[in-house]
Amino acid sequence: xxxxxxxxxxxxxxxxxxxxxxxxxxxxxxxxxxxxxxxxxxxxxxxxxxxxxxxxxxxxxxxxxxxxxxxxxxxxxxxxxxxxxxxxxxxxxxxxxxxxxxxxxxxxxxxxxxxxxxxxxxxxxxxxxxxxxxxxxxxxxxxxxxxxxxxxxxxxxxxxxxxxxxxxxxxxxxxxxxxxxxxxxxxxxxxxxxxxxxxxxxxxxxxxxxxxxxxxxx
Amino acid sequence: xxxxxxxxxxxxxxxxxxxxxxxxxxxxxxxxxxxxxxxxxxxxxxxxxxxxxxxxxxxxxxxxxxxxxxxxxxxxxxxxxxxxxxxxxxxxxxxxxxxxxxxxxxxxxxxxxxxxxxxxxxxxxxxxxxxxxxxxxxxxxxxxxxxxxxxxxxxxxxxxxxxxxxxxxxxxxxxxxxxxxxxxxxxxxxxxxxxxxxxxxxxxxxxxxxxxxxxxxxxxxxxxxxxxxxxxxxxxxxxxx
Numbered sequence: 001x002x003x004x005x006x007x008x009x010x011x012x013x014x015x016x017x018x019x020x021x022x023x024x025x026x027x028x029x030x031x032x033x034x035x036x037x038x039x040x041x042x043x044x045x046x047x048x049x050x051x052x053x054x055x056x057x058x059x060x061x062x063x064x065x066x067x068x069x070x071x072x073x074x075x076x077x078x079x080x081x082x083x084x085x086x087x088x089x090x091x092x093x094x095x096x097x098x099x100x101x102x103x104x105x106x107x108x109x110x111x112x113x114x115x116x117x118x119x120x121x122x123x124x125x126x127x128x129x130x131x132x133x134x135x136x137x138x139x140x141x142x143x144x145x146x147x148x149x150x151x152x153x154x155x156x157x158x159x160x161x162x163x164x165x166x167x168x169x170x171x172x173x174x175x176x177x178x179x180x181x182x183x184x185x186x187x188x189x190x191x192x193x194x195x196x197x198x199x200x201x202x203x204x205x206x207x208x209x210x211x212x213x214x215x216x217x218x
Numbered sequence: 219x220x221x222x223x224x225x226x227x228x229x230x231x232x233x234x235x236x237x238x239x240x241x242x243x244x245x246x247x248x249x250x251x252x253x254x255x256x257x258x259x260x261x262x263x264x265x266x267x268x269x270x271x272x273x274x275x276x277x278x279x280x281x282x283x284x285x286x287x288x289x290x291x292x293x294x295x296x297x298x299x300x301x302x303x304x305x306x307x308x309x310x311x312x313x314x315x316x317x318x319x320x321x322x323x324x325x326x327x328x329x330x331x332x333x334x335x336x337x338x339x340x341x342x343x344x345x346x347x348x349x350x351x352x353x354x355x356x357x358x359x360x361x362x363x364x365x366x367x368x369x370x371x372x373x374x375x376x377x378x379x380x381x382x383x384x385x386x387x388x389x390x391x392x393x394x395x396x397x398x399x400x401x402x403x404x405x406x407x408x409x410x411x412x413x414x415x416x417x418x419x420x421x422x423x424x425x426x427x428x429x430x431x432x433x434x435x436x437x438x439x440x441x442x443x444x445x446x447x448x449x450x451x452x453x454x455x456x457x458x459x
Contacts, residue, residue, distance in 0.1 A: 144380060148373050152363050161359055162377065165352040166384045169391040176395060193394070197387070208380050215372040 001085060001093055008097035011070070022059040022102040023109060029055035030113045041118045048117035049127070049178035055113070056106050056131055057138060057167055064142040065159055067098050068150040068213070077150075081217050087210040095136075095143035095206070103135030119182065126181030130194060134174040137198040140205040141166045147209040151216040170197055225301045227444050234437045241434045248427030256420040271329040273420060277428035279322035282350065285315030285432060289357075290382045293375035303440065305371035306447070308378065309361050310439030314432055316354035323347055342392040349388045353381045367447070 033051050037043055071077040080090045110131050111124050119127065145163035149155035177190035224230040256273035289308045296305035326344065327337045338344065360377055364370035 148360065148377060149363075151369075154363070158356075158359055158363050161352075162356045165349055165356060165388075166380070168349055168388045169384065172388075172391045172395045190394070193391075204383075205380075208376055212373055212376050215369050215376075218369065 001089060004080075004085070004090060004093050005097055008094055009100060012066075012097060012101040022063055023105055025062050026055050026059040026106060026109075026113060029058060030116050033117065045118040045120050045182070048114060048119040049123065049182055050175045051117060052110060052113060052119070052127060053130075053134075053171055053175040053178065056103075056110065056135065057164075057171055059106060060102055060135065060138040060142060061160055061163060063098065063102055064146050064163065065149070065156050067094050067143050067146040069146070069155075072150045072216075077213070078217060081213065087213060088206040091143055091147065091209045091213065092140075092202075092206045095139045095209075098143065099136050099139035103131070103139055107131035107135055119178075122184055123178050123182035126187050126191075127178050130174045130177040130187075130191060133191060133194045133198055134170050137170045137194075137201045138167060140198075140201040141170075144205050144209040144212065147212040147216070150213065170194065173197065221295070221301070221304075222299075224303055225299075227303060227447075230303050231441060231444060234441060238434065238437050238441075241430055241437060245427055245430035245434045248423055249431055250427075252420050252423030252425075252427045256417075256424060259416050259420060265333060268329050268332055269417065271325050272417065273424045275322055275325040275329065276421060277425045278318045278325065279347070280425060281428050281432050282315055282319040282322050282347070285311050285318060286350065286353070286382070286385065289315065289378055293378040296371055297375045297379075302371075303444070305375070306443040307436060307440045308374070309371070310443055311432075311436055312354055312358050312361070314435050314439070316351060316358065318428075318432070319347060319351045319354060323351065342389075342395075345392045346385070346389040349392075350385055353385050357381065 030051065033047075033055075034044060037047065068077060071080070081087050083090070107128055110127050111119075114124060114127055142163055145159050145166070148162060149159045152158060173190045173194040177187040177194060180187040180190060224233065253273055256270055259270065261267050262269035289311050292304040292308040292311070295301045296308065323344070326347075330339065331337050357374055357377060360374050361370055364373055
């Protein structure tokens with residue numbers, strides 16, 4: 001498991017494109033929004049929690065198809081499926097690797113993007129906390145979507161259609177936590193729900209994803 | 219009489235062919251009578267003529283949710299017991315469900331414009347219906363995208379399971395996010411909240427009509443899918459020969 005994790009992390013960081021791309025995309029989203037809605041600080045700080053969460057979600061989506069696609073093409077996914085490690089475990093590790101190269105950097109760098117969008121001061125810790133709690137669920141659900149669409153020729157577009165509705169609850173609670181933090185209210189309720197969703201997807205999504213992978217590898 | 223007998227397509231075709239005309243006739247009778255009766259009901263003192271939209275809106279919304287539930291059950295039957303007709307029934311039901319969801323959304327908008335003063339409001343019920351519609355779209359797109367029919371049935375079955383969990387989760391998560399404008403359940407059994415009988419009976423009739431309409435469409439579409447499978451098998455055999 002550790003070897004698989006290290007291998008995936010190496011591939012993601014060295015094979016180009018995957019690692020920095022999500023962050024760059026996040027930066028672009030945060031740059032484009034003020035052009036769209038105008039530069040007034042008041043408007044921006046009001047919509048900042050939502051924009052930051054939607055941006056993080058879209059950046060996560062961008063690299064999802066890479067979770068399984070490359071391994072599917074060169075056949076190493078077949079080896080993983082026949083390896084002693086259960087496929088569920090392999091899926092969980094691959095989702096973890098995806099989170100480490102997209103979700104984690106996004107969560108840690110989000111305060112910088114929050115500055116760009118005039119996010120109110122008290123919201124920063126909650127922004128980082130909600131992203132840290134919520135993005136693992138995004139990677140996990142994304143791994144499920146990627147597993148479903150891995151064998152398809154035009155899977156990319158379909159992947160977003162399948163995965164984005166699954167992201168709705170995470171987005172609601174994540175953005176709500178930041179919004180409440182920004183308003184000075186207590187965001188704990190939203191954070192608890194967010195943690196519950198993440199834990200439930202961590203527990204259940206690998207089974208669904210592995211089932212879909214087995215179908216696609218048949 | 220068990221559902222496993224109908225895993226045999228020949229048996230299914232024979233039975234469904236025999237009952238289909240009756241279901242179609244029942245659907246036509248109930249829907250037409252219910253809608254005409256509903257159209258002739260007196261105007262509500264507050265809502266005026268727009269109250270009559272309920273005879274389309276409530277049955278469509280009811281079916282939109284129940285068709286997804288039916289797809290969940292048939293997907294489970296397929297995943298657990300490899301019941302081929304069940305998988306095809308799930309496939310056949312999805313577009314009907316999507317259209318029912320769309321009807322509920324559109325009639326809701328047409329009613330909402332004069333009553334709430336807005337075509338669309340990000341209300342929990344409306345939003346969760348929009349999300350349900352997205353799930354229907356994704357489900358149908360996945361059926362179209364996968365070539366091998368058995369893999370397609372498996373993948374859409376798994377998607378339906380995961381989607382059900384998240385559709386339900388979204389349904390309650392949106393409550394947290396925004397307060398509702400939409401009224402509660404339309405058919406309450408509590409004496410004081412009951413809808414007036416002039417509206418209630420035609421509504422029951424259109425609900426029965428929409429259910430029979432769905433059943434008729436489902437049978438027709440499943441029969442078409444079975445025939446399409448047969449055709450594909452015959453063509454494959456021809457190409458081999």
